Amino acid sequence: MIPSLVIMGVVGIVPLLAAFNYSFFDLFTIREAYWVGDQWYRQIITSSRFYESFGRSVLFSILALTVQVSLGVALARMVARMGPARIFVLMLVALPLVVPWNMIAMMWQSLIDLKSGILGKLFTFSGMVIDYKFNPIHTWILLIVIDTWHWLGLVTILAYAGFTGIPEAYYRAAAIDGASDIAVFRYIEFPKIINALSIAILLRFVDSFMINTEAFAINAGGPQNATTFLSLDLSEDIKGFNYGPAAARSMLSFLIVITVAWLFRIWVDRRSDGDGDIFTGTEKIK
Amino acid sequence: MTRISLSKILMRSGLLCLLAAFILLPLVQTIFLSFIATKAHPEATVGSIGLVNYLNIFKSPVLVASLSNSLTYVILNVVLCLLAGLPAAYAFSRYRFIGDRHILLLLLTFRVTPPVSLSLPIFLLFAEFDLVNSPIGIGLVHCLFNIPIAIWILESFISEIPREFDETAFIDGYSLPRFFLTLLIPALAPGIAVAAFFCFIFSWVEVVFARILTVTAGKPITMAINALFSFQTDIGLVMAMTVFSLIPGIAMIYLVRNYISKGFVVRL
Incomplete structure (x- = not known):
């Protein structure tokens, strides 16, 4: 207990507080800091760019989650x-999980490269045109496909873990009742896997909401900012040494993520009221 | 009856083939390119097929060092997470204390904190302690998101072991440390393997902290590949390096395949 809390304190809580502190200063160097109060926050919140990026991040998360969760659950089933x-x-679906993040975009780019890529040649051959550099819809599709390729394994493995926990007797009972496939899923499988799935959804939401490496490598937020997500704005600030605004942005991202995680927790709590409260673990007191 | 199931089997294998194609295509492309000389070398002309890229990796001391850097911090991270996570998971599973659930939720919060938002303060903090440019720093900072994962997975596995297992051991006169070493850890082997697997992959593929914490030296494999990009990038070499970076991960998948397919209980 103690060692883990110490490590988490050093690498987690201290930096978080520091970021919170920086967000109120104008930092030239660490020794020259000027108190600017809520200036950065006001600047960010009143800029339309923030809301546009925010909207794009939300849309991306929703699309990615929908595709990955439905595919992952179907596959796990x-x-x-x-x-x-x-x-x-x-083992197959776990493969993309071990690919370093900064390599993924490159692998896909060479795959759809018109001259040397396997898919690229296929597209040219079949007369399809893909133009992910200038067509925003293609950029979006490519990003979703890449993200799905990368993370489908995680959703599948966790959902699969949920499915294996369902006793055989439940299925036999359903067969005797003549339950349809959909009914079996809705009333037997879904309640059993939602627990395992909830953590997958949470992890995927956060990671897709903060998608950074892939989005930047594919098109650097273009074309015309069509794929500029919140995280790209943030890394732009950090690269430009605007540490104060970057810290303020970090805190806002943190707040958004925490809020969603919290709402999500409440939702899961409601869902599982029959099963005992999974978050407070009441089912463990036997 | 057999007809229906036959068509079902056909459909299923068709779907699986599609899935395999989807997942393997980028990998095939990478491996394919890694055997092609994409830049003129004394030993090979452009476009020829051979091992020239792989041989070039071992000629570059930076690339070889990056392999060992990556392995160092990932192993350090997995060991730290298991050492710190196991007692904590045991405590969460077996004891009830004030605020226990809140602490667990707080830990999970750190898993869901976007790493970019913490990168700057962590850099400053680690610079104070001289941990920048060393694999130890990265191994330590990756605990931020891996300890919660380790605790969460191990806690699920420990809760699957009946309480009587502990109680019998204590009645038999086992002390807590001895119980951990001789009874709990062997019984928990699948859980430890699954936790190690997740810690390993999250640490191995992470790039944000790995980038900011290695400015001039101690670069891990991912950053060494990034550094290869220039005006005239040797794509073949990049791909060969990428293939190398996949090997430990694939080995890890192979090691834990049975534990994962057996399934495990997941609770939050």
Whole structure:
């Protein structure tokens, strides 16, 4: 207990407080700081760019989550009903998880490269045009596809873990009742996997909301800021050594993420009221 | 009856083939490019197929050093997370104390904090302690998001072990440390493997902290690849390096495959 709290304190709480502190200063160097109060916050909140980036980040998260969660759950459901081959499918979907983040965008770029990429050649051959540098819709599709490729494994593995916890007897009972496939999913599987799925959704929400590396590498926020997400604004500030505004932006991002995580927690609590409160772990007191 | 299931099987294998194509295509492309000389070298002409890129990795001391840097901080991180996470997970699972659930939620909050927002203060803090440019610093900072993951996974696994298991051991006269070493850890092996797997992948692929904490030296493999990009990038070399960076991860997947496919209980 103690060692983990110490480490978390050093690498987590102290920097967080420091960022909070910096957000009220105009920093030239660390020794020359001027108190500016809430100036950075007011600047950010009143700029239309902030809201546009915010909207894009939200949209991206929603799209990515919808695609990944539905695909991941469907896949996990299929895998859970397979024989020993399930190990290979799980290993397969886990593969993209171990690719370093800054390599992913590059791998996809070379894949769809018109001259040398496998997919790129296929597109040219079939007469399809992909122009992710200048067509915002293509950029968006590419980003979603890449993000799905990268993270489908995580959703699948966690959802699969949920499926394996369902006793065989439940399915037999459903078969006797003549329950339809949809009913089986809605009333037997969904309540059982929501617990495992909730953490996957939470992780995916946060990571997609703060998507940075891929978005920057693919198109640096373009074309015409069509893929400028909140995190790109933030790293721009850091690269420009605008540490004060960067700190203020960090705090705002932090607040947004925490708020959503909190709302999400309340939602999951409501869902699982029959099962005991999963967050407070009341089912553990036996 | 058999007909229906046959068509079902066909559909299923068709879907799986699609999935395999989707997941493997970028990897195939990478491996393919890694064997092609994309830049003129004394030993190979442009476009020829061979091992020239792989040989070039070992000619560059920076690239070789980056392999060991990455391995150092990832292993350090996994060990730290398990050492710190195991007692904490045990405490969360077995004891009830004031604020226990709040602390667990607080820990998870740090997992969901965007790393970019903490990068600047962490850099300043670590500069004070001379931890910049060293794998130790990265290994330490990755605990920020990996300790919560480790605690959360281990806690789920420990809660699966009945309480009587502990109680019997204590009645038999085991002390707490001895119980941990001789009974709990062996019983918990699948959980430790799964936790180590998640810590490993999150630490191995992380780039934000790895970038800001290595300014001039101690670069991990990811940053060494970034540094290869220039006006005339040797894509083949980049791809060969990427293939190298995949090997430990794939080994890790292979090691934990049975534990993951057996399934585990996940609770928040």
